[in-house]
Amino acid sequence: MNDACIKSDKDASNIRMRQIRETAVSEVIESERETxxxxxxxxxxxxxxxxNSVLKPGDRLDEQSLARRFEVSRTPVREALRHLASSGxxxxxxxxxxxxxxxTTAELIEMFQVMAEYEGLSARLSARRMTTAEIAEMRNWNExxxxxxxxxxxxGFYAANNMFHEAIxxxxxxxxxxxxxxxLRNRLNAYRRHITTQPRRxxxxxxxxxxxxxxIVAGDEDTxxxxxxxxxxxxAGTAADVLLALESETTE
Amino acid sequence: MNDACIKSDKDASNIRMRQIRETAVSEVIESERETxxxxxxxxxxxxxxxxNSVLKPGDRLDEQSLARRFEVSRTPVREALRHLASSGxxxxxxxxxxxxxxxTTAELIEMFQVMAEYEGLSARLSARRMTTAEIAEMRNWNExxxxxxxxxxxxGFYAANNMFHEAIxxxxxxxxxxxxxxxLRNRLNAYRRHITTQPRRxxxxxxxxxxxxxxIVAGDEDTxxxxxxxxxxxxAGTAADVLLALESETTE
DNA sequence: CTTTTTTGATTTGCATACAACATTAGTCGG
DNA sequence: CCGACTAATGTTGTATGCAAATCAAAAAAG
Structure with a gap:
């Protein structure tokens, strides 16, 4: 029933769906939890x-506060923090x-470049392997x-766009x-929304x-x-501009 | 003097050099440590x-044994294990x-595909950005x-090959x-040596x-x-064969 | 003799206590 | 009034103790 392993971040496959639907989930008061x-x-x-940007870049994560809030001791809190640290x-x-x-802007650009390669590779592999059912789903999301x-x-576009890429x-x-x-998308998430809201984008x-x-349908993997x-x-290119602008503000 | 942060795995930049030179480092008896x-x-x-394959895939990491061996309590051992877990x-x-x-073989192939993209992207960016000094170094390593x-x-080839890719x-x-x-290379390391030792490779x-x-010198990033x-x-392709063979053995 | 159950030993997970370090506030000297 | 040093406070890092879960072996039933 449990099996809540850690493995290497597996599980959590449907996280993005949840993000889309709930957007700001954790309004559930912690004390109402059963276990x-x-x-x-x-x-x-x-x-x-x-x-969900409840915690914003730069915010402090105090072990004791978190321990109180979740009603556990500092030990598991520390272990969770360690995990989040190594996942970046x-x-x-x-x-x-x-x-x-x-x-920093430089880091974001670097990360977007890598993200672009991830997406490119996924498109390449999809061109080889996608089933007709999956193709239909992909087209639906673009519709x-x-x-x-x-x-x-x-x-709405943000969500559908995510699902299109997810399908691939x-x-x-x-x-x-x-x-x-x-x-990687998780790490970029806090900065991502600012980007897709460009005028003609x-x-x-x-x-x-x-x-x-x-x-993909043609099986042309290089293209x-x-x-x-x-x-x-x-x-990422347009992002750079936006981000440079953001950088001047105090993100606080 | 310390500043041994965790950040997101940064530092450790020269690990690969160390690997090459020492190969089997940790013969240093733990008790001889100062601090x-x-x-x-x-x-x-x-x-x-x-x-360095002192610990092989499948080996158990017992908290208490490790604690005794390194002369600390289980707490820091647990945190270190957590970190290694989330780094995969x-x-x-x-x-x-x-x-x-x-x-598994399937996982290895998947990881090699991603590694290939990392390398491809690094070559693309190098085609844009490499300095003449760096180009010379790259050529030297291939020599x-x-x-x-x-x-x-x-x-020797294994080491020089690593340095060539590292340069890029x-x-x-x-x-x-x-x-x-x-x-990613760290995660693949245990399986990597079996591959480059192919006949004409x-x-x-x-x-x-x-x-x-x-x-790269021509600045032709796509190529x-x-x-x-x-x-x-x-x-990776030739690797798949080797690995499928390895899989049948009991890795134990 | 095989299969199942139960009990004991070992190991992990969490809580708490203590020690080391960092930060801040306050005091003293200039 | 300002800057440097010191003390007090709070936070993190580590050690240890205890409870719960797992695994292994022995005992009981088939």
């Missing part, structure tokens, strides 16, 4: 808080506690993107790739998605790879 | 043991302890590869990429290296990317 959760559970909760979501500095990691884009529904990752049949990209994305889908990389890289 | 090391140090030591080197199953992660290959010196990662000027590839590698270097991916993918 006293442990380190494994804490990881999930803290991760959610960071992903927080920084732990010796004797100085943990803070939500704040990324959803189009609908949302026409309505100027940024949040799934089609790649490479679980390791999916897992690594999930982790949504319409362009829908068109690019279409071309990528075509290449699929290349188009997808450029698609994501473009986002 | 009682702590969690951060443990991580490094255990990592080294796994990387070991598995922790609830109430069942930690074991060195054993990878070293040639010398070692002619002598049928597998270990360095030239990419993308620290995040370097870091991620370092982590060394000579072929030297030639492929040459072509990659040419593309550099593509050649490098194929170069590494090839290794």
């Amino acid at each position: 006293r959760l442990s380190a494994d559970g804490l990881i999930r909760l803290l991760e959610d808080d960071i992903l 979501l927080i920084d732990i500095r010796k004797n100085q506690g943990a803070t939500v990691k704040r990324l 959803e993107c189009r609908v949302r884009a026409d309505k100027e529904d940024h949040d 990752f799934h089609g790649s049949r490479n679980e390791f790739l999916q897992e690594e990209s999930r982790k 949504m319409q362009k994305s829908v068109i690019e998605h279409g071309r990528i889908a075509d290449a 699929a790879h290349s188009l997808m990389r450029q698609h994501v890289d473009l986002l | 009682r090391l702590s969690a951060d140090g443990l991580i490094r030591l255990l990592e080294d043991d796994i990387l 080197l070991i598995d922790i199953r609830k109430n069942q302890g930690a074991t060195v992660k054993r990878l 070293e590869c040639r010398v070692r290959a002619d002598k049928e010196d597998h270990d 990662f360095h030239g990419s000027r993308n620290e995040f990429l370097q870091e991620e590839s370092r982590k 060394m000579q072929k590698s030297v030639i492929e290296h040459g072509r990659i270097a040419d593309a 550099a990317h593509s050649l490098m991916r194929q170069h590494v993918d090839l290794l």
Whole structure:
């Protein structure tokens, strides 16, 4: 019934769906929980808080406060923090506690470049391996993107866009790739929303998605790879500007 | 003087050099250590043991034994294990302890595909950014590869080959990429040696290296990317056979 | 003799206590 | 009034103790 292993971050496959639907989940008061959760559970909760920007970059994570809040001792809290640290979501500095990691523009650009490669590879593999059912699903999500884009529904587009990309990752049949990209996306999450809300971006994305889908269906892996990389890289390019602007503000 | 942070696995940049030179380091008797090391140090030591195959896939990591061996309590040991778990080197199953992660062939192939993309991206970025000094170094390492290959010196080739690839990662000027590839290489390390010792492989590698270097010097990023991916993918391809063979043995 | 159950030993998970370090506030000297 | 040093406070790092879970071996039933 439990089996809440740690393995290497596996599980958590449907996290993104949850993100989309609930957006700000953890309004559930902790005291209402039935079972006293442990380190494994804490990881999930803290991760959610960071992903949903309840905890913002730079925020301090005080062991004692967290222990009180979750009604456990500091030991499991510390272990959860350690985990988050090595997955890159927080920084732990010796004797100085943990803070939500704040990324510099340079780091973000670097990470987006790697993300673009993940996506490119997933498109390449999908061009080889995707089933007809999966292709249909991918197309459906892009159709959803189009609908949302026409309505100027940024949040809806954001969600549908995620599902489109997710569909391609799934089609790649490479679980390791999916897992690594999930982790990276989590790390970028706090900065990601600022980007897709660019003026003409949504319409362009829908068109690019279409071309990528075509290449995948045609089984043209090089084209699929290349188009997808450029698609994501473009986002990264425009992202750089946005982010440089953000950097001047006090993120606080 | 200390500053042995955890951040996100940073530091440890020269680990690979150390690997090459020392190969089986930890013959240093633990009791001869001056300062009682702590969690951060443990991580490094255990990592080294796994990387140098002192600890083999499937081996159990007993908290108490480790605590005794390193002369600390179980607490820092547990935290170190947690860290290794989330960096993917070991598995922790609830109430069942930690074991060195054993990878299936399928997982290895998936990981090699991602590694190939890392390398491809690093070649692409190097084609844009490498300085003349770095180019010279890259060429030198391939020359070293040639010398070692002619002598049928597998270990020497292995080291020089690593340095060639390392040089290209360095030239990419993308620290995040370097870091991620370092982590992945660590995870693959235990299985990697079996691969480069294929019959004609060394000579072929030297030639492929040459072509990659040419593309980088010419600033042809697409070609550099593509050649490098194929170069590494090839290794993965031949690797698959070797690994399938290995799988039948009892790795024990 | 095989299969199942139960009991004991071992190991992990969590809580608490203590020690080391960092930060801050306060005091003293300039 | 300002800066440097010292003391007090709080937070993190480690050690140890205890409870719960797992695993192994012995005993009982078939």
